Structures are given as C-alpha cells and as structure tokens.
Amino acid sequence: MIEDKNQQRTPISSLGEFGLIEHLTKHIELKNSSTLKGVGDDAAVLYFGDEQTVVSTDLLIENVHFDLAYMPLKHLGYKAVMVNLSDVYAMCATPTQIMVSIALSNRFPLESVEEFYAGVLLACEQHKVDLVGGDTTSSNKGFIISITAIGHAKKENLSYRSGAKSTDLLVVSGDLGGAYLGLQVLEREKQVFLVNPKNQPDLEAYSYLIERQLKPEARKDIPGLLKALDIKPTSMIDISDGLSSEILHLCKQSDVGCVLFESKIPIDPQVLTVCDEFNLNPTTVALSGGEDYELLFTININDHDKIKGNPHLTVIGYMTEDANQAFLQTRADQRIPLTAQGWNAFRE
Amino acid sequence: MIEDKNQQRTPISSLGEFGLIEHLTKHIELKNSSTLKGVGDDAAVLYFGDEQTVVSTDLLIENVHFDLAYMPLKHLGYKAVMVNLSDVYAMCATPTQIMVSIALSNRFPLESVEEFYAGVLLACEQHKVDLVGGDTTSSNKGFIISITAIGHAKKENLSYRSGAKSTDLLVVSGDLGGAYLGLQVLEREKQVFLVNPKNQPDLEAYSYLIERQLKPEARKDIPGLLKALDIKPTSMIDISDGLSSEILHLCKQSDVGCVLFESKIPIDPQVLTVCDEFNLNPTTVALSGGEDYELLFTININDHDKIKGNPHLTVIGYMTEDANQAFLQTRADQRIPLTAQGWNAFRE
Numbered sequence: 001m002i003e004d005k006n007q008q009r010t011p012i013s014s015l016g017e018f019g020l021i022e023h024l025t026k027h028i029e030l031k032n033s034s035t036l037k038g039v040g041d042d043a044a045v046l047y048f049g050d051e052q053t054v055v056s057t058d059l060l061i062e063n064v065h066f067d068l069a070y071m072p073l074k075h076l077g078y079k080a081v082m083v084n085l086s087d088v089y090a091m092c093a094t095p096t097q098i099m100v101s102i103a104l105s106n107r108f109p110l111e112s113v114e115e116f117y118a119g120v121l122l123a124c125e126q127h128k129v130d131l132v133g134g135d136t137t138s139s140n141k142g143f144i145i146s147i148t149a150i151g152h153a154k155k156e157n158l159s160y161r162s163g164a165k166s167t168d169l170l171v172v173s174g175d176l177g178g179a180y181l182g183l184q185v186l187e188r189e190k191q192v193f194l195v196n197p198k199n200q201p202d203l204e205a206y207s208y209l210i211e212r213q214l215k216p217e218a219r220k221d222i223p224g225l226l227k228a229l230d231i232k233p234t235s236m237i238d239i240s241d242g243l244s245s246e247i248l249h250l251c252k253q254s255d256v257g258c259v260l261f262e263s264k265i266p267i268d269p270q271v272l273t274v275c276d277e278f279n280l281n282p283t284t285v286a287l288s289g290g291e292d293y294e295l296l297f298t299i300n301i302n303d304h305d306k307i308k309g310n311p312h313l314t315v316i317g318y319m320t321e322d323a324n325q326a327f328l329q330t331r332a333d334q335r336i337p338l339t340a341q342g343w344n345a346f347r348e
Numbered sequence: 349m350i351e352d353k354n355q356q357r358t359p360i361s362s363l364g365e366f367g368l369i370e371h372l373t374k375h376i377e378l379k380n381s382s383t384l385k386g387v388g389d390d391a392a393v394l395y396f397g398d399e400q401t402v403v404s405t406d407l408l409i410e411n412v413h414f415d416l417a418y419m420p421l422k423h424l425g426y427k428a429v430m431v432n433l434s435d436v437y438a439m440c441a442t443p444t445q446i447m448v449s450i451a452l453s454n455r456f457p458l459e460s461v462e463e464f465y466a467g468v469l470l471a472c473e474q475h476k477v478d479l480v481g482g483d484t485t486s487s488n489k490g491f492i493i494s495i496t497a498i499g500h501a502k503k504e505n506l507s508y509r510s511g512a513k514s515t516d517l518l519v520v521s522g523d524l525g526g527a528y529l530g531l532q533v534l535e536r537e538k539q540v541f542l543v544n545p546k547n548q549p550d551l552e553a554y555s556y557l558i559e560r561q562l563k564p565e566a567r568k569d570i571p572g573l574l575k576a577l578d579i580k581p582t583s584m585i586d587i588s589d590g591l592s593s594e595i596l597h598l599c600k601q602s603d604v605g606c607v608l609f610e611s612k613i614p615i616d617p618q619v620l621t622v623c624d625e626f627n628l629n630p631t632t633v634a635l636s637g638g639e640d641y642e643l644l645f646t647i648n649i650n651d652h653d654k655i656k657g658n659p660h661l662t663v664i665g666y667m668t669e670d671a672n673q674a675f676l677q678t679r680a681d682q683r684i685p686l687t688a689q690g691w692n693a694f695r696e
Contacts, residue, residue, distance in 0.1 A: 018688075036400060037508065040509070040601065041439065041508050041509050041510075041601075042404060042434075042435040042436070042438035042439050042509070042584075042585060042586060043402035043403055043404035043435050043436055043438075043439050043441070043497075043499070044402065044403045044404070045400050045401070045402050045439070045506060046400065046401040046402070046403065047400045047401065047503075048396060048401065049398070050398070052384060052393050052394065052395045053393070053394040053395065053396065053401060054391035054392065054393050054394070055391055055392045055394065055403075055447060055480070055481065055496070056390060056391035056392070057447045057449055057481060057482060057483055057494070057496055058449070058483050059449040059450070059451050059483045059485055059492065059494050061451050061485065061486075061488070061492070062488075063488050064451070064485065064486055064487060064488060086390075087391050088390070088391055090390035090391075091389065091390050091391050091393070093391070097403070099403060099405045099496060101405055101406070101407040101494055102407070103407050103409050103412070103492075132403070133403065133404065133405060134405060135405055135406050135407045137407055137409065137412065137413070138412055139409050139412065140410075140411050140489070140490070141489045141490075142488070142489075144407070144451075144487075146405070146407050146449055146494035148447060148496045149391075150403065151391070155395075158393060160385065160389050161388070162389075236390075237390060238390060253388065253389075340366075
C-alpha cells in the first residue's frame with residue numbers, strides 16, 4: 001500500500017551493532033540541562049536538582065500494536081515517542097529524556113531504521129526531549145520497540161490518578177474516537193489493496209481520522225494551559241485504552257464514582273459521518289476506541305468558571321461518592337453502568 | 349529438557365491485561381526512600397535529592413538472547429534484571445528502581461509469567477531495588493523482555509568509560525569465559541536431548557559454568573570494595589560482550605591505547621578443563637565469549653599497592669598513549685592487535 005520508492009537498501013549486518021548505534025545517534029544534540037550524559041556509556045546520567053523524577057515505559061510489537069502495511073516507519077517512530085510522552089504529561093510533568101530500544105529482523109535494511117529514527121528525532125525536537133540511550137538488537141520476527149520516557153516536576157504540581165474527590169468535575173481535552181476510526185479506515189483500505197493493488201484510494205474525506213491514528217500528538221499544551229488558568233487538576237490520566245477504561249482507573253484509584261453524560265462527549269463531525277458509513281455508534285467508539293492520547297482529568301467544581309467555553313476542554317461528567325460506581329447517562333436519560341471494553345492485548 | 353511438572357495452566361486471557369498486572373504486582377514492597385510512587389499510575393515518581401540519576405535499558409528476545417529449552421523462566425527473570433543492574437554498577441552507581449516490560453504469545457500460561465516474575469522479584473530483593481512500573485502485552489511470537497534500571501550516585505563517585513589515562517592499570521573483577529562455556533555445554537545437552545529425550549545428563553562437572561550462564565551475579569560488591577580501598581576508578585564498563593570488545597570501548601572513549609597480558613587473564617580451572625574438552629582456546633573464550641557481567645576498569649598506577657593480592661581483582665594490563673591501539677601480549681611474547689569478536693546481533 002505504501003510504496004517503497006527508495007531503491008537503496010543497506011543490510012544492517014554491514015554495520016554491526018556498534019556501527020548501527022553510532023550511525024543512528026551521531027546527530028543527536030542534547031537540549032536539556034538535566035541531561036549530563038546521553039548515549040555512549042553503560043547508563044545515561046541525569047540531574048533533576050530538587051524536583052521529582054517521573055518514568056514511564058511502553059513496549060510495541062509489530063502486528064499487535066502497529067501494522068507496517070499502512071504505518072510508515074517515520075510515523076511509527078513519532079507515534080512510539082508520543083505514546084510515552086503522553087504518560088509523562090498525564091502526570092502534569094515535563095518530559096526531558098527518552099531511551100529507545102529496538103529489535104528488528106533482517107528483512108529491515110538500514111534505510112528503514114533511519115526512517116524510524118527520523119520520526120523519533122522529530123518527536124524529540126518538537127517536545128524538546130533528549131534521546132539518551134537504548135538498545136539495538138535483532139529479532140527473529142518483526143519490529144519491536146521499547147521506549148522509556150523520563151520527566152520531572154515540582155512535587156506540588158504532579159497529578160496522580162488517585163486524587164479525584166466526589167463533586168469534582170470530569171474534563172477531557174480535544175475530541176475522542178478519531179484514532180480508532182482512522183484505524184478502521186486504514187484496515188479497510190488494506191483489504192481493498194490486497195484484492196486490487198492498483199487501486200489508488202482517495203482518503204481525503206478521512207484525513208482527520210487518519211492523522212489521529214498515524215500522527216497523534218501528546219497534549220503538551222494542557223498542563224501549561226491549566227497552570228495559566230490557575231487550575232490544579234485533582235487527578236489525571238491519558239486516554240490510551242478508551243474513555244471508559246480510563247474513567248474506571250480514576251474511580252478505582254481515587255475511590256469515587258462517576259456520572260458521564262453521553263451528550264457531552266466531544267466528537268468531531270468527521271467521526272460522526274464515518275461512524276454512519278461504518279454503521280458504528282459514535283459513543284461506543286469514543287468509550288472503547290482508544291489511542292486518542294487526550295488527557296482526562298478532574299477539577300474542583302469551584303474551578304468551573306475558569307474553563308467554561310475553553311475550546312480545548314470539555315466537562316463531560318462529575319465524580320460521586322459511590323466508590324467504583326461509574327455510569328453513563330444516555331441521551332435518553334437512562335443510567336447504564338460503564339464497563340471497560342478497552343483494548344485487551346490478551347483477548348484471542 | 350527441563351520438564352514442566354506443574355500441571356496447572358491458567359490462560360492469561362482469563363485475567364486480561366489489567367488483571368494480570370494486578371496479579372503480578374500485588375506483592376511488591378517498595379524499599380527505597382527515593383521511590384515515591386511505583387506501579388499504578390501513568391508514570392513512576394522518584395526523588396534523588398542532589399544526587400545524579402543514571403538510567404540503563406536492555407531488550408531481550410527469545411531465541412536471540414535466550415533459549416527456553418534450557419533457561420528456566422525464574423532464572424531468566426533473575427538474569428534479565430542482573431544484565432541491567434550490571435550497567436548501573438559499571439557507573440559506580442547504586443541501582444534503586446527497575447521498570448520491567450514483557451510481551452508474550454499465548455503459548456505462555458499465567459504460571460510461566462509468575463515464574464519469570466519470581467526471578468525478577470528475587471533479583472530485586474537481593475539488590476534492594478524497587479520494581480516501579482512496566483508494560484505487559486501480547487506478542488505474536490515468543491517472549492520479549494525490556495528492562496530499564498535507574499540508579500543514583502554523587503557526581504564525584506560516577507565512573508564513565510571516558511576517564512582512562514595512559515599508564516593507568518587495567519583491572520578486572522572475578523574470572524572470565526565461564527558464561528560462554530556454560531552456554532556451549534547447555535547447547536550440546538539440548539542436542540543430545542533432541543536425539544534422546546530419556547537421557548539424563550550429569551552436569552556436575554559443569555556446575556560453575558552453567559551457573560555463570562543461567563544465574564549471573566551483577567558485581568554489586570565492587571564499587572563498595574573500591575571505595576573501601578580508597579580507589580576511584582578512572583574509567584569503568586561491564587563485560588557483556590567479551591573482554592576485547594569492552595577494552596576497545598574504553599580505549600575509544602578515553603582516547604588511549606592498551607596492552608593486555610594473555611598470561612594475566614583470570615580463568616577458572618573448570619573453564620580450562622572444559623575448553624580442552626570442547627577444543628577451544630581459553631583466551632579466545634575470555635576475549636570474545638561475553639555474558640560474564642564482571643566489571644572492567646582502570647585505576648591510577650599509584651593505587652596498585654591497594655589492590656595487590658585482592659582475590660576479587662586482577663591487573664591484566666595497562667593503558668598507553670597510542671589512541672585506539674589495543675594489543676594482546678601473548679604468552680609467547682608476541683603483540684597482536686585486539687579485535688572485537690564480541691557477539692554481534694546482526695550477523696547472519
């Protein structure tokens with residue numbers, strides 16, 4: 001589906017492990033004063049002074065988390081970093097360093113790895129993050145990526161999942177469901193391509209959804225926006241598995257309940273149109289789709305006026321004192337229990 | 349070869365991703381005051397006061413880095429942690445936290461993952477390290493492990509690879525070649541087993557080698573020993589790829605050369621005997637074998653008296669001012685250039 005116009009293919013074995021690492025890391029420029037030593041020793045060395053350090057990690061496997069039939073390697077590198085930075089922002093912390101490990105089978109030439117790294121480095125540049133280490137090895141099948149992100153924050157600014165209180169408002173950034181629908185569109189086009197490789201798909205009507213899937217942006221702006229609005233979120237999580245799953249995490253760890261209003265869930269018009277085309281319910285897509293990488297958080301009800309009308313933020317519900325009782329209040333004014341339909345890696 | 353006597357097999361899909369994480373992490377006890385928040389939020393939260401933070405990561409792939417035919421899962425968990433802690437000790441730092449990510453295909457039941465975690469937690473206990481996060485997902489083939497280790501040290505105590513000076517002595521802890529020979533023994537037994545599964549191997553003559561391969565110990569004691577001897581190593585690295593490869597790293601990053609004396613390389617008597625049996629040269633095994641996880645470092649020549657006769661440490665050579673010129677001085681008093689025959693993941 002994505003044609004490889006680059007005819008130059010250099011086998012990685014011609015460089016060896018150390019040669020490959022040197023080739024890939026020679027253009028790294030360190031940007032953070034907290035990075036004392038990056039790639040090239042047994043460990044990276046960091047210094048955070050009197051701030052607290054946060055660390056998050058993710059493991060991504062080809063054909064489980066991504067499909068190279070429609071995921072260009074540069075986008076994959078970019079997205080793999082975003083997934084991790086999103087976790088750091090969800091602590092209201094600032095990411096400063098990442099470690100990137102990859103394993104690849106010998107079907108990948110050097111040029112593929114360079115593409116992947118170009119995406120990684122672009123993400124680093126846009127989020128002012130230093131690539132400080134990693135591991136590079138071979139796999140017997142497919143492409144495997146492990147990324148660890150490190151960040152920092154003052155103690156009083158960190159947002160855990162566990163601070164939500166009854167009567168707090170539940171707020172989400174951006175809109176939901178786009179990334180999942182983008183995946184559905186790409187899956188469909190892949191099937192069409194398998195039947196007729198000459199078919200040139202016109203994907204313009206799906207551009208927003210595909211961008212949400214292939215090039216998600218971690219919400220770097222939200223912690224800063226909240227600070228500017230003088231709001232300290234009482235709890236926060238990023239939306240990787242779908243809205244219901246994340247709401248249930250906040251409820252469980254904060255020991256509260258929640259009422260979510262179906263009519264308030266922010267959904268882009270393109271999501272509505274394409275849900276119609278795919279015969280999917282937009283609410284289900286938002287609740288269970290995942291991969292939106294928006295931030296979900298709770299604020300004290302007294303802060304409501306500060307965010308009212310803000311185009312980046314939507315109040316979608318409120319927290320209750322009934323521990324672990326989370327409900328969806330439907331458009332028909334019925335209350336149904338929220339369940340985590342989130343993506344389950346172990347379902348067969 | 350290693351018989352599974354445990355008949356109870358619980359499919360992981362019966363727990364789901366979050367259930368599995370909860371099951372595996374419920375017995376974690378945090379031991380370090382620098383661990384403010386472990387498993388269970390978007391990121392772990394650490395605080396190192398005015399010390400410097402070191403971070404190291406490794407990616408291990410089934411049938412590339414380990415073979416479950418002779419590597420029990422508990423040992424694998426233990427070794428995977430050791431590999432990472434070894435990098436932290438090689439900075440002369442103290443490891444305090446690890447993140448453990450695994451991906452596994454559905455051929456592994458819950459009991460296998462529990463075995464693996466038992467090894468991880470045993471390693472954590474012995475090195476007083478907190479398991480603070482990770483990722484758990486499915487793979488389409490085999491067992492994939494990614495571990496990140498975090499530690500700390502005062503600035504003045506850190507040992508980089510880049511500080512060796514001409515006339516410094518080159519010192520190694522323990523003895524070399526055992527882990528590689530252990531692997532050769534296990535590979536041979538695996539072939540015997542494939543031909544005749546009823547054969548019960550007598551491995552007593554190889555016990556030291558097999559332990560070096562299956563249950564390596566990161567040299568936690570060496571940084572403390574050096575401190576007690578009032579020695580500040582000028583450079584340090586751990587031996588994962590074989591002695592020559594690591595010497596060349598020190599030379600390159602310190603911009604010095606080296607003379608290594610073949611007659612000084614510490615080799616266990618069992619390694620000598622079994623090298624004979626396998627028709628291998630013990631020096632080659634020590635130079636290129638890898639996986640010994642001993643520490644290799646340089647000290648000022650004036651510190652020689654402090655380590656003379658120490659049973660844990662052997663002076664094996666000295667550094668020269670001829671940048672990147674590393675030689676092996678043979679028993680026959682010939683000088684031959686050292687080359688990195690180290691394990692190359694990308695060789696076909």
